[in-house]
Amino acid sequence: MSNAKKLESMLEFLCNDVYEALSDNLDKILEYSGPGKLAERLTGLLQLAIQDEGTLLKPVINASAINSVLTILRNGILTDSEVADSELLVSAELLKYSLHRFSFMEDYKQYLYGCNAEEFRKLLIQWEADNSWLGGAIYDGAVIEPFRLLVMIACDIKKTPALFQSYSKILLLTAKLILNANGIQKEDQTYFAQLSKGLSEIEAAICQDLDAEAEQRSTQESVGSEKTTSQITPEESLKQGLRELNALIGLDAVKAEVTRMANFLNIRQQRQEMGMPVASQTLHFVFTGNPGTGKTTVARIIAKILYGYQILKTPNFIEADRATMVGGYIGQTAIKTNEVIAKATDGVLFIDEAYTLAKSGGQDYGQEAIDTILKKMEDLRERLVVIVAGYPVEMAEFIESNPGLESRFSRYIVFEDYHVSDLCQIFELMCNANAYQLTPAARGNLAILLNRVFTDRDQNFGNARLVRNAYERTLGNHADRLAMSSEPITREALSTIEAVDLPFRIITGMTGLIDLSNSRWRVNCPHCENETNASLPLLGQIVKCNACGTRFRCPWWNLDPDTVPGLSGFELYERPSDLNGYDIQPEEATAQT
Numbered sequence: 001m002s003n004a005k006k007l008e009s010m011l012e013f014l015c016n017d018v019y020e021a022l023s024d025n026l027d028k029i030l031e032y033s034g035p036g037k038l039a040e041r042l043t044g045l046l047q048l049a050i051q052d053e054g055t056l057l058k059p060v061i062n063a064s065a066i067n068s069v070l071t072i073l074r075n076g077i078l079t080d081s082e083v084a085d086s087e088l089l090v091s092a093e094l095l096k097y098s099l100h101r102f103s104f105m106e107d108y109k110q111y112l113y114g115c116n117a118e119e120f121r122k123l124l125i126q127w128e129a130d131n132s133w134l135g136g137a138i139y140d141g142a143v144i145e146p147f148r149l150l151v152m153i154a155c156d157i158k159k160t161p162a163l164f165q166s167y168s169k170i171l172l173l174t175a176k177l178i179l180n181a182n183g184i185q186k187e188d189q190t191y192f193a194q195l196s197k198g199l200s201e202i203e204a205a206i207c208q209d210l211d212a213e214a215e216q217r218s219t220q221e222s223v224g225s226e227k228t229t230s231q232i233t234p235e236e237s238l239k240q241g242l243r244e245l246n247a248l249i250g251l252d253a254v255k256a257e258v259t260r261m262a263n264f265l266n267i268r269q270q271r272q273e274m275g276m277p278v279a280s281q282t283l284h285f286v287f288t289g290n291p292g293t294g295k296t297t298v299a300r301i302i303a304k305i306l307y308g309y310q311i312l313k314t315p316n317f318i319e320a321d322r323a324t325m326v327g328g329y330i331g332q333t334a335i336k337t338n339e340v341i342a343k344a345t346d347g348v349l350f351i352d353e354a355y356t357l358a359k360s361g362g363q364d365y366g367q368e369a370i371d372t373i374l375k376k377m378e379d380l381r382e383r384l385v386v387i388v389a390g391y392p393v394e395m396a397e398f399i400e401s402n403p404g405l406e407s408r409f410s411r412y413i414v415f416e417d418y419h420v421s422d423l424c425q426i427f428e429l430m431c432n433a434n435a436y437q438l439t440p441a442a443r444g445n446l447a448i449l450l451n452r453v454f455t456d457r458d459q460n461f462g463n464a465r466l467v468r469n470a471y472e473r474t475l476g477n478h479a480d481r482l483a484m485s486s487e488p489i490t491r492e493a494l495s496t497i498e499a500v501d502l503p504f505r506i507i508t509g510m511t512g513l514i515d516l517s518n519s520r521w522r523v524n525c526p527h528c529e530n531e532t533n534a535s536l537p538l539l540g541q542i543v544k545c546n547a548c549g550t551r552f553r554c555p556w557w558n559l560d561p562d563t564v565p566g567l568s569g570f571e572l573y574e575r576p577s578d579l580n581g582y583d584i585q586p587e588e589a590t591a592q593t
Contacts, residue, residue: 003093003094003173004093004094004095004096004097004098005097006173007094007097007098007170007173007174008098010166010170011069013166014065014151014163014166014167015062015101017154017163017166018163021153021157022049022153022157024157026050027317028157029046029153030043030046030050043240045064045143045146047240047243049061055433058433058434059103059433059434059435060150062102063102063103063134065098065101065147066095066101067135067136067147068145068148068167068171069095069098069170069174070124070136071145072171072174072175072195073091073124073174074124074128074136075191076175076188077091077124077178079179079185079187080182080185080188083121084181084182085117086181086182087181088117088118088120089117089181090177090178091124091178091181092117092120094174094178095114095120096114099113100113100435100495103434105132107126107130111123133146134146147167148167151163151164155206156210156213161203161210164202164203168199168203172192172199175191175192179191234308235308237307237308238305238308238309239308240304241303241305241308242262244304245258245259245298248294249422249425250418250419250421250422251293251416252577253414253416254298254414257413258305258413261283261302261305261411262305265305265309266309268281269309269310282408282411283311284385284386284387284410284411285302285386285387285388285409285411285412285413286387286388286389286395286411287387287388287413288390288391288392288413288414289389290391290392290415290417290459290461291460291462291463292418293415293417293418293464295389296319296350296352296389298415299317299348299350300317300350302387303315303316303317303385306348306385307347311385312346312347312383315347317350318340318343318347318349318350320344320350320351320352321351321356322356322369324336324340325351325357325369326366326369332365333365334369334372336369337368337372337373338372338376341372341373341376344384345380345384347384347385348384348386349384349385349386350389351373351386351387351388352390353390353391354398355394355395355397355398357370358370358401358402370405373386374402374405374408386409388409392414393459417457417461417463418463418467419575419578420451420454420557420573420578421557421558421577423453423463423464423467424450425582426467427467428540430467430471431471435495436495436496437495437497438540439497440536440538440539440540440556441498441499441513441536442497443539443540443556444516444519444536444556444559445504445513446499447556448514448559448570449470449503449507449510450467451570451571451573452510455569455571470502470506473506474501474502474503478497481498481501482494499513500512509568509569514564514567516536516559516564518563519535519560520533520535521533521535521554521556521560522558523555523581524579524580525548525580525581526550526552526580526581526582526584527545527548527550528547530545530547530548531579533560534554538554538592539554540553540554541553541554541592542554542585542592543581543592550584551586551587552581552583552585555578555579555580555582557578558578558579
């Protein structure tokens with residue numbers, strides 16, 4: 001096995017193990033942010049990784065892994081203070097099968113299929129100047145050794161140092177290969193010894209911490225051991241909450257309502273700081289909307305914002321449902337509900353499908369849970385925010401069924417179904433997160449498919465969950481197509497989604513792809529709103545406005561149906577913003593006009 005394949009194999013196993021540990025414990029990850037755990041600058045990266053139920057966790061882990069390899073390669077190359085061509089050549093060859101892990105980083109996509117020695121030099125220079133979380137400019141904002149920190153979190157969750165031992169093997173192998181590239185010098189030996197010693201010391205510290213935790217767990221009180229207390233500061237929590245809110249796809253009305261609340265809390269805080277009286281406000285929410293519209297994600301964001309303005313003492317977020325609160329015999333429900341509320345105190349309690357608590361019928365104890373919640377909302381009115389969520393009709397009936405509920409919930413947020421353009425961008429985000437690229441024909445056909453899905457929707461419309469199902473079926477079709485191909489399978493083929501891979505069968509009457517070679521799409525510049533139209537090859541590509549020079553990605557959901565003969569079931573659902581280009585690019589981005 002070549003060194004490049006060996007490195008990729010080791011990275012694959014370790015990244016998968018780290019992902020398995022972290023993905024099963026998303027609610028615990030933020031315990032490791034801020035001073036007193038690992039590093040403050042890691043907080044933003046962790047927040048990004050866990051948003052939208054961990055959609056970006058895997059690509060963050062993959063990119064972090066390459067960050068560690070690049071760190072070792074850079075340090076190894078510079079041990080003798082000069083960059084030799086042989087070192088660049090070995091580095092480029094070593095990363096031949098692993099650079100796809102940087103697909104999460106938009107600026108590095110040109111290197112995803114490997115690079116030569118000169119291209120690696122450019123990659124290293126670019127990375128060293130990159131002050132984003134996963135860049136190499138650690139003095140300007142990049143996270144210090146993010147993969148090591150993620151591995152250490154995984155070790156703590158799994159209660160074993162084995163993952164860090166695998167991490168050490170990867171780093172030491174990489175160091176050996178790069179140090180051998182130009183002949184071992186005294187400086188190289190010193191560097192390798194220091195690296196090996198440092199990793200051994202960290203491993204020993206992990207083992208010591210795990211042993212200490214094992215002892216502590218045996219003596220902890222049960223309630224105290226379950227309570228989650230994040231050490232993130234209110235200021236950082238507020239920044240993260242607002243940043244995550246703005247990063248959400250679609251949900252314009254929801255963003256506006258949460259921003260309105262944030263503005264109110266901002267003014268309220270300023271009045272408090274100036275010694276002025278502040279009005280008492282009820283901050284309990286009712287979220288209504290179909291599944292997959294981001295209700296849980298927004299509830300988490302609200303918890304961060306409320307903590308940020310110090311309305312609550314912690315960003316603690318506890319998710320509950322009927323099963324976690326309602327018991328099977330008299331007296332059990334009050335106990336279970338009080339336990340859940342105790343965990344949520346000083347934070348947010350989110351109750352999904354809350355209307356199921358009001359089930360009618362003999363020997364149902366849901367009303368006992370409702371009564372317990374209402375009492376605690378009054379007793380803990382300064383320490384607890386309750387958010388209830390569910391389908392619109394059922395939630396309306398639920399609130400109206402009990403005067404106590406109507407009086408305590410004064411803020412209502414309606415989560416509309418994701419629009420066609422939102423569904424398209426969610427699908428694209430999932431592709432980008434896992435190093436898949438959509439061809440223009442795939443984009444055009446996918447937009448038609450999702451338009452039909454949106455047109456035919458009912459109250460059970462799955463929104464983002466439906467898109468995830470469509471995405472997973474697409475990957476299955478893609479794998480089947482490549483497996484049956486008689487042609488050699490290239491890296492490009494492994495990462496390219498063709499139109500034939502799309503799951504057309506989810507729509508009645510759609511049997512396969514549509515020829516869009518002569519079709520046109522409506523486009524507005526997001527800066528000057530200059531109107532134009534685009535042909536198939538430009539969909540999703542970086543384009544440049546002829547009027548103002550702004551560079552952006554060409555939207556691919558605004559099909560002019562008159563340019564597709566015989567198209568049926570397609571309806572125009574255009575909001576003003578849908579016509580605008582998206583993902584505005586920096587000036588230096590290469591663009592088509």
